[in-house]
Amino acid sequence: MLEAFSGADVRAAEAPLIDAGQGDALMQRAAHALFGVALGLLREAGRSTYGATAVVLAGSGKNGGDALYAGERLLRRGVGVTAVLLAGNVHAPSLDAFQRAGGTAVGLDDATEPSALADHAAAADIVIDGILGTGASGGLRGSALHFVEAFHARAGARGSRSAIVVACDLPSGIGVDDGRISGAVLEADATVTFGAVKPGLLLGDGAQAAGELDVVDIGLEMSSFTPVVRTLLDADVAALFSRPTSRDQKYTRGVLGIAAGSTRYPGAAALAVGAALATGVGMVRYLGPESVAALIHQHNPEVVASTGSIADARSQAWAVGPGAVDDDDQRRRAVDALHSGLPVVVDAGALTELPERVGPHVILTPHAGELQQLLAARGIDAERSAIEAEPARFALRAAEVTGATVLLKGFATTIASPSGALFVQRDATPWLATAGSGDTLTGIIGALGATLAEDDGAAKRLRLPPEDLWAAVAAAGALIHGRAGRRAARRGPVVVSTLPADIGAVIADLLQEPPPTT
Numbered sequence: 076m077l078e079a080f081s082g083a084d085v086r087a088a089e090a091p092l093i094d095a096g097q098g099d100a101l102m103q104r105a106a107h108a109l110f111g112v113a114l115g116l117l118r119e120a121g122r123s124t125y126g127a128t129a130v131v132l133a134g135s136g137k138n139g140g141d142a143l144y145a146g147e148r149l150l151r152r153g154v155g156v157t158a159v160l161l162a163g164n165v166h167a168p169s170l171d172a173f174q175r176a177g178g179t180a181v182g183l184d185d186a187t188e189p190s191a192l193a194d195h196a197a198a199a200d201i202v203i204d205g206i207l208g209t210g211a212s213g214g215l216r217g218s219a220l221h222f223v224e225a226f227h228a229r230a231g232a233r234g235s236r237s238a239i240v241v242a243c244d245l246p247s248g249i250g251v252d253d254g255r256i257s258g259a260v261l262e263a264d265a266t267v268t269f270g271a272v273k274p275g276l277l278l279g280d281g282a283q284a285a286g287e288l289d290v291v292d293i294g295l296e297m298s299s300f301t302p303v304v305r306t307l308l309d310a311d312v313a314a315l316f317s318r319p320t321s322r323d324q325k326y327t328r329g330v331l332g333i334a335a336g337s338t339r340y341p342g343a344a345a346l347a348v349g350a351a352l353a354t355g356v357g358m359v360r361y362l363g364p365e366s367v368a369a370l371i372h373q374h375n376p377e378v379v380a381s382t383g384s385i386a387d388a389r390s391q392a393w394a395v396g397p398g399a400v401d402d403d404d405q406r407r408r409a410v411d412a413l414h415s416g417l418p419v420v421v422d423a424g425a426l427t428e429l430p431e432r433v434g435p436h437v438i439l440t441p442h443a444g445e446l447q448q449l450l451a452a453r454g455i456d457a458e459r460s461a462i463e464a465e466p467a468r469f470a471l472r473a474a475e476v477t478g479a480t481v482l483l484k485g486f487a488t489t490i491a492s493p494s495g496a497l498f499v500q501r502d503a504t505p506w507l508a509t510a511g512s513g514d515t516l517t518g519i520i521g522a523l524g525a526t527l528a529e530d531d532g533a534a535k536r537l538r539l540p541p542e543d544l545w546a547a548v549a550a551a552g553a554l555i556h557g558r559a560g561r562r563a564a565r566r567g568p569v570v571v572s573t574l575p576a577d578i579g580a581v582i583a584d585l586l587q588e589p590p591p592t593t
């Protein structure tokens with residue numbers, strides 16, 4: 076599990092090592108890792124190191140020191156490195172080392188026009204951003220701000236520029252603890268972060284700016300600190316996942332009831348059902364119109380369908396809402412499922428049926444627009460753009476006021492437990508932003524919920540308190556969904572109805588078992 080700790084906690088963990096005289100050793104470890112990633116990226120881009128050009132951007136703190144020491148190592152590999160000093164008082168020992176290795180350092184103060192240096196950086200093979208680290212307060216200012224703006228104007232945006240940007244510890248200009256960006260930020264292709272992930276690298280705009288994350292162990296002891304944000308990794312999902320045993324039969328594996336779809340939107344139900352089956356459950360019971368059940372049966376004849384009520388369809392968990400629009404029967408089923416006491420995944424049309432207060436076993440899966448409505452219904456006004464800029468803050472607020480687990484969809488999936496625990500998953504690809512994608516996410520989480528509903532050891536397997544189990548289940552669903560989307564995208568634009576094949580393959584990979592033969 077990736078655990079992100081606040082900048083203050085990382086600095087507190089670092090303090091005893093610095094007091095013991097290991098400050099320079101820590102910096103060398105950080106620099107070495109940064110250098111390794113920079114080298115790897117150059118090679119990946121097909122550029123030979125000898126004769127390549129690099130620009131190190133160094134601010135006044137230790138972040139600049141890390142970057143200069145990495146620059147020193149690049150120089151020794153034959154890379155031509157220039158350092159742009161964006162403060163008068165950069166870390167002296169690293170600057171010395173950099174210059175002794177043959178590096179050129181150029182100062183840039185508030186009065187200097189940055190255009191020539193920005194041109195040089197834009198034309199470089201690689202740029203190392205060591206302007207600001209965990210010591211940053213507020214957005215970039217002064218010469219650092221001018222330089223980054225000039226660099227953007229010349230190099231273009233990430234994706235179109237030719238220079239590879241590697242952030243040292245974090246992209247300069249993001250809020251260390253909240254990922255907020257005020258003003259300019261140097262969007263990185265990759266971020267090499269030291270000791271522990273910082274929350275700003277997983278949250279909101281900061282997550283966008285960070286690019287690929289590389290976490291480097293430099294020997295910090297974080298076990299006495301509480302993580303602010305967590306991200307599940309493959310091993311966590313594998314540990315959480317409920318595998319069938321020889322003693323199981325279909326009912327003990329878990330039955331998922333799905334009340335989704337309507338005559339107007341039948342497809343949403345088919346998508347949720349297909350995804351749930353691919354995730355693995357003992358049985359899917361479908362409740363809804365006969366015409367929708369007929370569509371489901373064309374693809375999945377194993378589904379047990381009825382037009383009855385929640386009380387008559389014994390299940391371990393429910394998934395309600397996708398495509399359930401203008402249908403009173405589906406609305407009633409959503410309400411009944413919400414009062415059943417069982418785990419319920421609540422999406423789309425069912426979000427408006429939420430009672431005043433529920434428990435964490437109720438997992439809401441809104442996108443930003445739906446969350447806006449949900450909050451507005453509780454007297455909390457927030458612009459959609461504000462929710463998108465600070466997903467963690469608003470997901471936590473929604474969890475607090477409803478008592479539910481809240482999964483907020485988007486580029487990063489943000490999951491808030493009413494306990495205050497926060498998970499962020501960044502496994503998806505923007506190719507998943509297509510109609511019907513959310514319906515499959517509902518099916519996946521529903522299936523995980525049904526198979527884990529009666530598993531008392533599930534939270535313990537992830538060393539989480541029991542009240543945070545449902546947030547972890549939602550996060551695991553987001554990981555499987557995102558991974559399946561990436562796998563599907565290898566064939567081209569994602570067609571959601573074909574996602575179940577990828578879901579099955581992703582789970583087989585996670586569990587390191589061969590996919591079931593069909």
Ligand SMILES: NC(=O)C1=CN([C@@H]2O[C@H](COP(=O)(O)OP(=O)(O)OC[C@H]3O[C@@H](n4cnc5c(N)ncnc54)[C@H](OP(=O)(O)O)[C@@H]3O)[C@@H](O)[C@H]2O)[C@@H](O)CC1
Pocket residue numbers: 085086089101102105134135136137138139140141206207208209210211212213214215216217219243244245269270293295
């Ligand atoms: N944790 C670890 O174990 C290890 C950490 N390591 C590294 O140390 C880094 C933290 O170093 P740090 O404490 O020196 O802070 P850092 O961000 O480099 O500089 C802060 C200075 O920048 C300035 N400044 C502030 N805000 C600004 C703004 N908005 N715009 C412009 N300037 C601004 C301000 O200077 P002032 O303006 O006050 O003169 C302030 O003093 C950490 O990220 C990691 O890379 C590694 O070496 C290995 C082990």
Ligand SMILES: Nc1ncnc2c1ncn2[C@@H]1O[C@H](COP(=O)(O)OP(=O)(O)O)[C@@H](O)[C@H]1O
Pocket residue numbers: 442484485486487488503504505506507508509510511512513514515516556
């Ligand atoms: N830019 C993006 N990058 C990655 N994933 C995204 C992006 N935008 C949306 N998604 C994912 O796509 C899915 C869209 O769900 P949703 O908005 O409910 O669509 P629908 O209602 O059409 O099924 C969510 O899982 C969301 O996290």
Ligand SMILES: [K+]
Pocket residue numbers: 138204205206207208242243244245246247
């Ligand atoms: K940085």
